[in-house]
Amino acid sequence: MYRQMVLIRHFEEHAAEAYAQAKIGGFLHLYIGEEAVAVGALAAARPTDPLLTHYRDHGYALARGCDPTRCMAELFGRATGLSRGRGGSMHLADRSRHFWGGHAIVGSHIPIGTGMAYAAKYHRREDVVLEFFGDGATGNGIFHEGLNMAALWKVPVVFICENNLYGMGATLAEESPVKDMVIRAEGYTMPARQCDGMDVLAVYETVQAACAHARGGNGPFFVECLTYRFRGHSMADPELYRDKEEVQRWRALDPIPRFGARLVAERLCTERELTAINEQVEQEMLQVVAAADAAPVPDPATVAEMIYANPIDPAAPVMALGAAPPPAPAAVLLGE
Amino acid sequence: MAASTYREAVRSALREEMERDPDVILLGESITGYGGSYAVTRGLVEEFGSHRVMETPIAEAGIVGFAVGAAMGGLRPVAELMTVNFALLALDQIVNSAAKFHYMFGGQWSVPMVVRTVSGFGQLGATHSQSFEGWFASVPGLKVVMPATPADAKGLLLSAIRDPDPVIFIEHSLLYSTRGPMPDDPAALVPIGRARVARAGTDVTVVAYSRMLLQALQAAEALEREDGCQCEVIDLRTLRPVDYPTVAASVRRTHRVVLCGEDWRSGGFGAALLAELQDLCFDDLDAPIARVAMRDVPLPYARNLEQALLPSSEQVVETVRSLL
């Protein structure tokens, strides 16, 4: 878990650098400071549990084991990117790892994960769907529609709210009448637990209990992780809405050195080993950036492909329609 | 040859697909005990159980989002949105989720789902009498179907449920009680993306879909009787993708075309169709492309005011005459 947090941190620092060099375009939302949430939560779930997240999604992709080079290639807009250069930073996905996407319309994935959980229950699969979103998402109606249905139909889903105190530039007090997001779950009679999102083990234990509840057929569970993003909302954010002291206070709780210190204190690891991990990861990231930078851009001739799984050409002769099966994931080829 | 109402045709498509494929589920508001606000799903919950015919909260965006997720999880959901007016609340899920995932995630998965909804009017007032097919038809990633006949309602719905992409299936409230012949093979599919020449003719092409097909056919009869004019009437059936080859082939023979719809003239589906046909057929045309559409007015309640706005067969007749 320590290594994963370091991996996410270094990956994103390199992404920020590449963004400054205009190698990455559009929006780039960094997860720096919040690594303990994705890492702790995903370690507590099964690797086959369907995962859906909001747009601040690099951390989850990496914690799920997605190839860092393909993640970086997606940010660089390359054909070998996770979403073949069609998605970008906010829309990473890797079906082979049961990562069903970063979703950039705030709250929109909440009923989607609920529907996936219903399908799992319908097919008697043991999956628990994991849905991550921010405090800001709880102000959107779609959040409430999704929670309502999840509770009504008792589907196996764990809702994980990353309360980082801000929804873009809105403070929690400006966007929500309740300070604690767990209160949102009460109206849906959904069990809920709050935990320290800067402590990877606290997140792990909380999400483990939540998954056990949902996997046991007891319906959804709501987890709130108290956390903080050390960087701006996106790379474009001048951070006029919060003061530097507050940021410093939270930086003192940085989940990476904090977990490292604990590993050393409990003699599970030495300082030297932690340093070695950091150095290894940094070397790996240098290679990741170089490989992503060398990857081919998508072929413009393919720009209108993949809009449909079953494209229909009214000019083509009629074939046996309705028989076309959706493409198997294995049939998705990389490159152009 | 067997006959059926449009309502029964939709219901039998749902029933037969549910029998054929255990992954097909229905969900929507008041679709179980109540039977659906247009009684389409009546009896299905008793037959298939509440885990396959799901009564939902009044939450259109949630319903469609849930259906998208259910489809990603391996089901074949058919979501009913009571009318297309309420579908506006679900536009985000339709446009930003269902229509986008296959492309935006690089073809990793598709969203095999159907949204069934209803256009129409009848003194229902401004919020309950609208037509938005043009909006849906403008979105790449969606397929949009509007059947006019019972046979098409069934055959197209069968195709829509089996299709791996999201399909917006728009029924018409004033068609539910119409009757029509059904094919001998009850499992016959009607392919998405194919128009049908509903009446052959040589003088003018009239393009219509959904309820306007009936208006267009009536107009064609009147024009034959009164003017000796032979209209070719095309039932578009699918609004995305449009079967331009069939329309263009007809215009090449008739050199005149009238486009009929019930949505607003400005920015309506007919406006987009007109622009495309002008590109395709300009050299074949002997007259400007003409339209029959709803005036840009919110539909009023009073019967006479509403009647004054509704596109009718008389308007089709007048419009055709203006081209001759």
Ligand SMILES: Cc1ncc(C[n+]2csc(CCOP(=O)(O)OP(=O)(O)O)c2C)c(N)n1
């Ligand atoms: C429906 C919608 N409205 C507005 C936006 C623009 N927007 C992007 S992120 C964001 C803030 C979300 O805050 P929160 O849910 O707390 O997540 P965080 O960024 O803090 O991780 C906003 C307003 C959007 N993407 N979608």
Ligand SMILES: [Mg+2]
């Ligand atoms: Mg936030």
